[in-house]
Amino acid sequence: xxxxxxxxxxxxxxxxxxxxxxxxxxxxxxxxxxxxxxxxxxxxxxxxxxxxxxxxxxxxxxxxxxxxxxxxxxxxxxxxxxxxxxxxxxxxxxxxxxxxxxxxxxxxxxxxxxxxxxxxxxxxxxxxxxxxxxxxxxxxxxxxxxxxxxxxxxxxxxxxxxxxxxxxxxxxxxxxxxxxxxxxxxxxxxxxxxxxxxxxxxxxxxxxxxxxxxxxxxxxxxxxxxxxxxxxxxxxxxxxxxxxxxxxxxxxxxxxxxxxxxxxxxxxxxxxxxxxxxxxxxxxxxxxxxxxxxxxxxxxxxxxxxxxxxxxxxxxx
Amino acid sequence: xxxxxxxxxxxxxxxxxxxxxxxxxxxxxxxxxxxxxxxxxxxxxxxxxxxxxxxxxxxxxxxxxxxxxxxxxxxxxxxxxxxxxxxxxxxxxxxxxxxxxxxxxxxxxxxxxxxxxxxxxxxxxxxxxxxxxxxxxxxxxxxxxxxxxxxxxxxxxxxxxxxxxxxxxxxxxxxxxxxxxxxxxxxxxxxxxxxxxxxxxxxxxxxxxxxxxxxxxxxxxxxxxxxxxxxxxxxxxxxxxxxxxxxxxxxxxxxxxxxxxxxxxxxxxxxxxxxxxxxxxx
Numbered sequence: 001x002x003x004x005x006x007x008x009x010x011x012x013x014x015x016x017x018x019x020x021x022x023x024x025x026x027x028x029x030x031x032x033x034x035x036x037x038x039x040x041x042x043x044x045x046x047x048x049x050x051x052x053x054x055x056x057x058x059x060x061x062x063x064x065x066x067x068x069x070x071x072x073x074x075x076x077x078x079x080x081x082x083x084x085x086x087x088x089x090x091x092x093x094x095x096x097x098x099x100x101x102x103x104x105x106x107x108x109x110x111x112x113x114x115x116x117x118x119x120x121x122x123x124x125x126x127x128x129x130x131x132x133x134x135x136x137x138x139x140x141x142x143x144x145x146x147x148x149x150x151x152x153x154x155x156x157x158x159x160x161x162x163x164x165x166x167x168x169x170x171x172x173x174x175x176x177x178x179x180x181x182x183x184x185x186x187x188x189x190x191x192x193x194x195x196x197x198x199x200x201x202x203x204x205x206x207x208x209x210x211x212x213x214x215x216x217x218x219x220x221x222x223x224x225x226x227x228x229x230x231x232x233x234x235x236x237x238x239x240x241x242x243x244x245x246x247x248x249x250x251x252x253x254x255x256x257x258x259x260x261x262x263x264x265x266x267x268x269x270x271x272x273x274x275x276x277x278x279x280x281x282x283x284x285x286x287x288x289x290x291x292x293x294x295x296x297x298x299x300x301x302x303x304x305x306x307x308x309x310x311x312x313x314x315x316x317x
Numbered sequence: 318x319x320x321x322x323x324x325x326x327x328x329x330x331x332x333x334x335x336x337x338x339x340x341x342x343x344x345x346x347x348x349x350x351x352x353x354x355x356x357x358x359x360x361x362x363x364x365x366x367x368x369x370x371x372x373x374x375x376x377x378x379x380x381x382x383x384x385x386x387x388x389x390x391x392x393x394x395x396x397x398x399x400x401x402x403x404x405x406x407x408x409x410x411x412x413x414x415x416x417x418x419x420x421x422x423x424x425x426x427x428x429x430x431x432x433x434x435x436x437x438x439x440x441x442x443x444x445x446x447x448x449x450x451x452x453x454x455x456x457x458x459x460x461x462x463x464x465x466x467x468x469x470x471x472x473x474x475x476x477x478x479x480x481x482x483x484x485x486x487x488x489x490x491x492x493x494x495x496x497x498x499x500x501x502x503x504x505x506x507x508x509x510x511x512x513x514x515x516x517x518x519x520x521x522x523x524x525x526x527x528x529x530x531x532x533x534x535x536x537x538x539x540x541x542x543x544x545x546x547x548x549x550x551x552x553x554x555x556x557x558x559x560x561x562x563x564x565x566x567x568x569x570x571x572x573x574x575x576x577x578x579x580x581x582x583x584x585x586x587x588x589x590x591x592x593x594x595x596x597x598x599x
């Protein structure tokens with residue numbers, strides 16, 4: 001009897017172990033597939049873009065001349081457009097996101113907290129192509145009539161204001177593209193900041209209030225310093241999204257090559273250039289240059305993400 | 318500074334601060350309302366039965382979005398099947414087998430990178446490895462691109478919800494004599510089911526509105542086609558083409574399509590949220 005049981009147990013364990021190993025191997029394979037995919041993306045962008053780097057060398061990165069007819073490709077205009085729109089978007093979105101997060105954590109009446117939080121999350125769920133259409137057909141014309149035109153009228157000829165606001169008054173420009181991007185990344189940053197603000201220990205905040213601090217002083221001098229490092233990480237993740245966003249920007253930025261000359265000028269980003277030209281590129285060098293642009297975008301977002309992770313992973317002390 | 322003026326400046330600062338927080342929230346809600354209003358009013362104007370029964374028209378003639386709707390459903394379904402398979406397994410590996418190993422950390426980082434990678438680059442990659450060698454755009458290539466966007470979401474949520482399961486649950490199963498794979502399949506996955514479904518729903522919400530990765534993979538197709546080895550229409554790609562066209566009837570269809578996509582995405586997002594709330598409660 002006991003002999004039977006003793007014999008049965010190892011036999012079952014051994015049978016299970018075979019499946020266990022197979023199952024673990026299957027899971028391991030799936031996880032490795034992720035690594036293969038990422039390496040594949042990097043390798044294919046490098047290989048596909050190689051002819052462009054070979055033809056133009058460093059000039060690919062430092063020249064702003066993008067002329068498919070003459071087969072001259074320089075990425076600087078698109079790179080600057082990408083960095084400027086994403087940077088401006090962050091500039092607009094960050095204070096607003098901070099305001100929303102603080103509102104939800106410190107000020108919002110309890111019954112409204114869930115609906116407003118949900119509404120902000122809905123904003124994050126809207127597909128980017130819808131933002132693009134709304135930006136092009138609603139926001140850009142409104143902006144052109146009520147903001148751009150008055151400013152351009154008010155700008156004195158020859159003044160600095162005139163230089164930085166020169167452009168076609170149709171609302172399709174770098175500034176409006178940045179504003180749409182800001183609306184798109186706002187909910188993401190706000191949600192992350194809210195989560196972070198909720199991690200501030202209650203006793204810290206209560207101590208500040210207990211010392212007679214106003215809400216402003218509590219948030220600015222206790223809560224924000226406490227979450228500072230992780231918050232920068234969250235903001236960088238938002239920046240990463242703005243850098244890679246394609247469709248909304250393609251709709252609104254006006255798609256002009258070269259270095260942007262003013263905030264009301266049409267421009268292009270790396271993603272919008274690829275989206276617009278890739279299927280129409282007939283010359284091999286044109287395709288290669290677009291893929292090389294993709295590699296540049298990948299490296300930029302990779303760097304931003306790496307920095308974000310390094311910061312967000314560090315625990316607040 | 319006298320104490321009275323100090324008190325005044327503090328109070329002013331506090332008010333300005335509170336005012337700004339209210340204003341920021343109001344602005345965000347206003348943007349949401351404005352977008353939804355445009356979407357609903359323009360979308361409903363273009364929505365009729367023909368949208369669901371006819372394929373995309375030539376400019377000036379009657380038509381609908383049937384081919385695009387079907388194409389989107391086929392590609393998203395295929396992508397989700399593949400993505401759930403890979404994502405659940407890799408998430409399980411990260412949670413159950415990786416431990417604190419160096420390779421586990423690498424895979425976790427890689428997953429984060431894929432999660433944040435611009436979707437248009439995934440499109441370029443799939444073009445390079447599938448479309449270019451096979452010399453043709455296809456619905457399968459589109460599905461692969463969408464799957465690559467869904468996998469990191471599912472991997473991440475699967476790992477997170479499996480980690481939330483108590484160790485006692487695993488120990489109880491193993492103590493009953495279940496091998497590890499049965500513990501995972503019949504106990505852990507079952508316990509974490511609603512969380513994993515939430516992850517899949519969020520992944521679906523993410524890919525169903527994606528346009529950029531489809532532009533160079535599935536391309537587009539003016540006609541109704543159920544053959545995924547040919548170029549395939551999708552709602553986002555048709556919206557992109559029609560919205561930027563100069564024809565009023567095309568633009569009307571684009572708005573109708575945008576409304577359909579947004580409705581689908583928002584429904585799925587809300588479903589996912591309700592589901593995750595239920596999990597937390599139970």
